[in-house]
Amino acid sequence: xxxxxxxxxxIDLGTPERVNDVQVSLxxxxxxxxxxxxxxxxxxxxxxxxxxxxxxATDSLEAFGSCRxxxxxxxxxxxxxxxCTTPVSEGMVVRTxxxxxxxxxxxxxxxxxxxxxxxxxxxxxxxxxELQTVAGQVGLREVRYGYDGAxxxxxxxxxxxxxxxxxxxxxxxxxxxxxxxxxxxxxFALTIIGRGFDSRVAAAGGDDFLxxxxxxxxxxxxxxxxxxxxxxxxxxxxxxxxxxxxxxxYCGVGCSFRAEMKGEQLVRMVPDKNxxxxxxxxxxxxxxxxxxxxxxxxxxxxxxxxxxxxxxxEVSWDEAVTYAASEFRRIQLKYGRDSIGGITSSRCTNEEAxxxxxxxxxxxxxxxxxxxxxxCHSPTGYGLKQTLGESAGTxxxxxxxxxDVVLVIGANPTDAHPVFGSQLKRRLRQxxxxxxxxxxxxxxxxxxxxxxxxxxxLRPGTNVAMLNALAHVIVTEGLLAQHFIxxxxxTEDFARxxxxxxxPDNAPEVLGPVCGVPAEQIRAxxxxxxxxxxxxxxxxxxxxxxxxxxxxxxxxANLAMATGNIGREGVGVNPLRGQNNVQGxxxxxxxxxxxxxxxxxSNESVRAEFEQAWGVTLQPDPGLRIPNMFxxxxxxxxxxxxxxxxxxxxxxxxxxxxxxALLAMECVVVQDxxxxxxxxFAHVFLPGSSFLEKDGTxxxxxxxxxxxxxVMEPLAGKADxxxxxxxxxxxxxxxQYRHPSEIMDEIARLTPTFxxxxxxxxxxxxxxxxxxxxxxxxxxxxxxxxxxxxxxxxFMLTGYVPTDEKVNSRYPLLLTTGRxxxxxxxxxxxxxxxNVAWHDEDRLEIHPSDAESRGISDGDWxxxxxxxGQSVLRARVSxxxxxxxxxxxxxxxxxxxxxxxxxxxxxxxxxxxxxxTAVEVAKVFQPSEWQKRYQRFSDEQRRLxxxxxxxxxxEVRR
Ligand code: SF4
Ligand code: SF4
Ligand code: SF4
Ligand code: FES
Numbered sequence: 001x002x003x004x005x006x007x008x009x010x011i012d013l014g015t016p017e018r019v020n021d022v023q024v025s026l027x028x029x030x031x032x033x034x035x036x037x038x039x040x041x042x043x044x045x046x047x048x049x050x051x052x053x054x055x056x057a058t059d060s061l062e063a064f065g066s067c068r069x070x071x072x073x074x075x076x077x078x079x080x081x082x083x084c085t086t087p088v089s090e091g092m093v094v095r096t097x098x099x100x101x102x103x104x105x106x107x108x109x110x111x112x113x114x115x116x117x118x119x120x121x122x123x124x125x126x127x128x129x130e131l132q133t134v135a136g137q138v139g140l141r142e143v144r145y146g147y148d149g150a151x152x153x154x155x156x157x158x159x160x161x162x163x164x165x166x167x168x169x170x171x172x173x174x175x176x177x178x179x180x181x182x183x184x185x186x187x188f189a190l191t192i193i194g195r196g197f198d199s200r201v202a203a204a205g206g207d208d209f210l211x212x213x214x215x216x217x218x219x220x221x222x223x224x225x226x227x228x229x230x231x232x233x234x235x236x237x238x239x240x241x242x243x244x245x246x247x248x249x250y251c252g253v254g255c256s257f258r259a260e261m262k263g264e265q266l267v268r269m270v271p272d273k274n275x276x277x278x279x280x281x282x283x284x285x286x287x288x289x290x291x292x293x294x295x296x297x298x299x300x301x302x303x304x305x306x307x308x309x310x311x312x313x314e315v316s317w318d319e320a321v322t323y324a325a326s327e328f329r330r331i332q333l334k335y336g337r338d339s340i341g342g343i344t345s346s347r348c349t350n351e352e353a354x355x356x357x358x359x360x361x362x363x364x365x366x367x368x369x370x371x372x373x374x375x376c377h378s379p380t381g382y383g384l385k386q387t388l389g390e391s392a393g394t395x396x397x398x399x400x401x402x403x404d405v406v407l408v409i410g411a412n413p414t415d416a417h418p419v420f421g422s423q424l425k426r427r428l429r430q431x432x433x434x435x436x437x438x439x440x441x442x443x444x445x446x447x448x449x450x451x452x453x454x455x456x457x458l459r460p461g462t463n464v465a466m467l468n469a470l471a472h473v474i475v476t477e478g479l480l481a482q483h484f485i486x487x488x489x490x491t492e493d494f495a496r497x498x499x500x501x502x503x504p505d506n507a508p509e510v511l512g513p514v515c516g517v518p519a520e521q522i523r524a525x526x527x528x529x530x531x532x533x534x535x536x537x538x539x540x541x542x543x544x545x546x547x548x549x550x551x552x553x554x555x556x557a558n559l560a561m562a563t564g565n566i567g568r569e570g571v572g573v574n575p576l577r578g579q580n581n582v583q584g585x586x587x588x589x590x591x592x593x594x595x596x597x598x599x600x601x602s603n604e605s606v607r608a609e610f611e612q613a614w615g616v617t618l619q620p621d622p623g624l625r626i627p628n629m630f631x632x633x634x635x636x637x638x639x640x641x642x643x644x645x646x647x648x649x650x651x652x653x654x655x656x657x658x659x660x661a662l663l664a665m666e667c668v669v670v671q672d673x674x675x676x677x678x679x680x681f682a683h684v685f686l687p688g689s690s691f692l693e694k695d696g697t698x699x700x701x702x703x704x705x706x707x708x709x710x711v712m713e714p715l716a717g718k719a720d721x722x723x724x725x726x727x728x729x730x731x732x733x734x735x736q737y738r739h740p741s742e743i744m745d746e747i748a749r750l751t752p753t754f755x756x757x758x759x760x761x762x763x764x765x766x767x768x769x770x771x772x773x774x775x776x777x778x779x780x781x782x783x784x785x786x787x788x789x790x791x792x793x794x795f796m797l798t799g800y801v802p803t804d805e806k807v808n809s810r811y812p813l814l815l816t817t818g819r820x821x822x823x824x825x826x827x828x829x830x831x832x833x834x835n836v837a838w839h840d841e842d843r844l845e846i847h848p849s850d851a852e853s854r855g856i857s858d859g860d861w862x863x864x865x866x867x868x869g870q871s872v873l874r875a876r877v878s879x880x881x882x883x884x885x886x887x888x889x890x891x892x893x894x895x896x897x898x899x900x901x902x903x904x905x906x907x908x909x910x911x912x913x914x915x916x917t918a919v920e921v922a923k924v925f926q927p928s929e930w931q932k933r934y935q936r937f938s939d940e941q942r943r944l945x946x947x948x949x950x951x952x953x954x955e956v957r958r
Contacts, residue, residue: 010258010273013059014042014052014070015084026092041094042070042083052096053105053134055112055225056174057084060273060280061183064175068108069134072096080104105138112172113140116226123170123227124235130225131172155200160210162834163232163288164221166201170228173199177220177229184223184281186425188448189214201228210837215821216284217418222270231268231288240267247698247706248286249347249691250824252577253277253397253419254700255286256767259692259711266290266692266711276767277397277700283418285824289833293690297674297832300716303685308663311947312685317718317726324642324684325730327667328364331639339638340667341368341629344590345645346582348688348720349696349708351743353585354596355724355735356644360623362616363733367601367623368638371590372646373582374626375653378909379544380575381586381598383553387561388783389790391598392583394572395536396702396769396781400427402570404533407525409437409556410463410542410915414444415821417540417576417701424538425450433532435525437466438542439816440845440887441880454525457882458515460816461916464548465800466522467555469511471501473526474562480530481564489561489793497558497795511800516882530563534570541578542818545915547803550908554796561793567784577701579825580691584699587754587770588747593622597751613750616733626652627903627910630661640667642727644720645688649677650826650893653901653912654868656930671723676828677893680941686723687716694719695740697762699770703780705757706767803916805904811866811918813850813886817897820889827891842895843876845887846921851877856923863924864888864900866917870928871896875921886921893938899930 020036027033028045035044040063042052055067063084071080075093080101083094095101113135120126158166178190178201189212193202203212221229240260248255248269256275260267269287273280302320303312315323328340342360344353353371360369373381381391388394397420400406406424414421421444428434428450436445436452439460445452458466474480475498485494504510508519508526515522529535537560543552557573565571577583589596599606607618624632626648632638634657641662652658662668662681670682679685693714699705710719718726721740728735737743741759748754755773762768768779783789807814822838824830844862856862858877863870864886873888873895881887890897904913927935 011046013046014054014057015040015063016059016061017043024088024090026088026090026094028094029096035088037088039088040084041072041074041086041088041092044088045083045094045096050096051137052083053137054084055130055134055172056176058176058223058225061176061179061223064179067172067174069105071101071104073098073101102138106140109135109138109140116172117169124230124238125227127239129227158208160208161214161216162210162837163216163284164218164229165232165235166209167228167230168200170226171201172226172228173201174225176223176225177201180219180223183426184219184422185215185217186422186429186447186450187213187215187217190220215418216288216838217282217422218284218287219281222280233268237262237265237267243270244709244711245272245707246691246709246711247580248282249580249698249708250285250289250829251417251580252582252701253417254580254698254702254704254706255282255419256706257282257286261711264712266293274766276704276706277702278419281419281422284822284835285830289830289835290692291834292829292832293692294715295832298715299673299675299685299687302687302716305683308681308683312945317723320684320686321723321726321730324667324669324686324727327683328640328642328731331666332364335637335639337364338366338368338623340364340640340642341366341370341624341638342642343626343644343646343648344369344371344585344588345720346372346579346585347645348581348585349694349740350581350584350588350699350705350747351696351740352644352721352724353581353588353590354743354747355721355728356642357589357596358614358735359642359724359728359731359733361618362614363728363731365616365619367592367619367621368629369590369623370592370626370629371582371585372579372651373586373590374910375545375651375912375914376541376578377544377575377582377586378591378911379549379553379906381591382550382908384557384573384575385598387554387557387794387796388566388573389788390783391586392703392783393574393577393701394566394783395569395574396704397423399569399572399782400424400536402534403427403432403536404570405433405435405528405535407435407437407529407535407537408444409537409539410544411538411540411576412438412442412444412818413538413576414442414447416578416819418821420576433528435528437463437525439882439885440818453528454521456515456517456521456525458517459882460814460885461546461803461805462515463543463546463552464555464798465511465514466517467552467559468501468506468798468800469508469515469522470526470529471555471559471562472506473508473523474530474559475502477527479527480562484564485561488567488788489795493795497797500797500799529559535563535565536571536574537565538574538576540576542816542915544575544906544911545913547805547904547906547913547916548801549906549911551798555798558795558798561795566793567782567786569782572782575701580700581698583701583703584697584705587699592625596747597753610750613746625910627905630658633661633664636664639665640669641665642669642671643678644671644724647672647676647678647826647828649681650898651890653898653914654903655896655899656869657903671720674828674832675941675945676826680937689714689716689719694721696721697744703769704767705762705770705772707759707762803904803913805902805913805916805918807884807918811920813884813919813921815864815866815886815888815900815917815919816915817888817890817901820891823889823891825891826893831891839889839891842873842889842892842897844873844921845876845878845881847881847883847885848877848879849883850886850921851875854922856921860923861925862921863928864919864921866900866902866919868902868917869896869899869930871899872924872926872928872931886919894931894934896928896930896934
């Protein structure tokens, strides 16, 4: 635990670090120091431990030089230069503290204070205000100008944003917020309006913050040196007393945070400057949307019921796990060993995912374990393993700062991976060139000061055709990196691939019409990617969630190898992983065919290692994948499920199929923090713990293992890993762990890529990117540097096979799905926060021409139907989608986006084809039949829960 006041944790050196091979020596207040050329005098002084007063400078932003508080004297220079904007030079002699400087600084401070309310005692920043600190530093004792002149003291607060207030009377117009929005976030939502005395901060594009272009990332709030911009939670709760460094539990960026606490109360989340993935930045979800963790909907008592129609019965942990274990054993006795299985959670920690798969393999005695990666990035695992030899992304996020060309395909980083999206935009503003391949005009295509040079707006389902056409241009126009291929790749596989993609059938002129993209655009993109310098590919679920998801991943790896864009900084193949720990849950052996570290269950020597460590005999054959579990449930051979932290009833495709499978089971055990959609079909409910309530680790999209640290006790009395341990004990397979660190020690012993990972090493390094072992004790930021993990890189053939999901006269439109910034996945967390202020329902985006031909206007209720089912949403008429394509998010269960999606899936991994569904859309006036049924069932389940709560209250009263 890091003390809130520990200076090492958050010291501000005034201006950003400079990287320079040339060292410059200077003398500051009689002391010598050498710093990299380009460093500011202010930073050099801070490195010596000398704090020069400052207001407009902070080390997360470029120096601005507006407040004049940081004046110094420098031999040979006239006047009093600002130390924040003055770079060091060889032999420079600087004085930071002289009587003259003290006078000047006091005078400047006096001017600031004469237009600042002196309500320090009641101000939310009291005790943590830079203006207050600097006033003390310069020894301000009086304000000669009085408060009678013109001032801003009566200006009105803007409290429209749900998470922070803007109190203009306290603004010193230091511009830090404006620069933070530009430099860090890249949204350019703030501006200074007016001139001189009338200068004021304003949010552009609206009357107030909420209606403006602001995306509520909070960078401006963090940068503000006064209470002008401050978190509402801080205003309500007061200054925190301590901080604990932990990791965001939302997306795969894996931002590090200081959870600032007052007793057991979380006051605010402040992005950690030392965070390897985020460097002090965050998005609206991680920084602000944590209120769900203590939401009244949290269920904190274990519950059981015999039938779904019965009211829930609250029981002790012992009773709950004993009942679950007896049901599992009864069912196995009746239907056989393989009639039960488990699902690990990508929201939970590595240690928790590891324990669930261990429980399935040891206590259930089968390999029926799977995870949500089945429905998102399983094709990444397969495709990258086949071509490069390792099932993970090749780079750090920071690597993008070395990229000259960035190709984003099937991903929407500014919404789904916002902190990486901001970093990418920073690189684009520095001059990197961008290619976007996506059916939808995502924000990156045209954002302030960063736009795509090429947007290839392909038809959903044609990624492989597009990748083959790009490869065709690279091969036939002589753009191959032949030296790299000769040295690093399998010769025969390359030759086979080269001959295949060179076939005339793969020319852009042939495949362009298939994709709906002009051939010239495809040729331009291929040339830019192959010849533009360091070229990096970032991709997301728009690549994987297709019938040819694995083929597309291999196509991407082929492109990178063919152009030599792999094995160094600035290049690579980078899957943008969805959930906080989806990389980790895959690493931990959550697949039915793999033990931790992606080692196949059929490998006898690997199995022997685990058998010895776990004291059991393992089954050598792969178990059931999630879709196979559903099929088996419907045919009567799969009867019970332990589902930890995963809402399959909402997130998996073809909802009616999933719910029918759940209804066919005799015992569904759900472990979650809320009564989610799946829990409505459960017989045992084990209350889960949020990321604030436990210790553990998450692994992000760059293979970075970061600590999750407990900041409060589990509301239900047990962390998730403790519940699994209890269940294992009840099943007669006791697990002996006193702390999650011991689970990680076991993982490290049994997993070659984790061999040197331990909590002590994580504390020492901050975070570690696997492989982390004797060959790489400090971890591996960039993979495949000298050779591929599989030895030689392997080009794979990627023939394009159109999906079976085709438009026809009945279903003439293609539906594709995605996420939005303010909501997260199934929305269970974000829907229970003020993020609903931005997005409180899923909408169906439809092109104006398709809307017009169906008589649909913006905001109309529209029915959307596929061969799987029907639902009803409101329409958003938008030119972001092309004619013939409609798009929706899936954050609200009642919108039933997955009632529409089909159970088509990737040929190699069964990853569902969420991104392509043939549909028809029509204006309607009432909910769909499914929605009516859903509403009735949900109302009934809520009634049963309410009855349990009323009974509980009556019990307490007695
Ligand atoms: S919250 Fe973020 S997007 Fe909004 S104004 Fe501040 S820095 Fe800009
Ligand atoms: S709002 Fe804060 S950061 Fe922005 S100009 Fe005013 S005092 Fe500076
Ligand atoms: S970018 Fe992702 S990890 Fe970072 S704060 Fe936002 S949701 Fe959390
Ligand atoms: S801190 Fe240098 S001018 Fe403001």
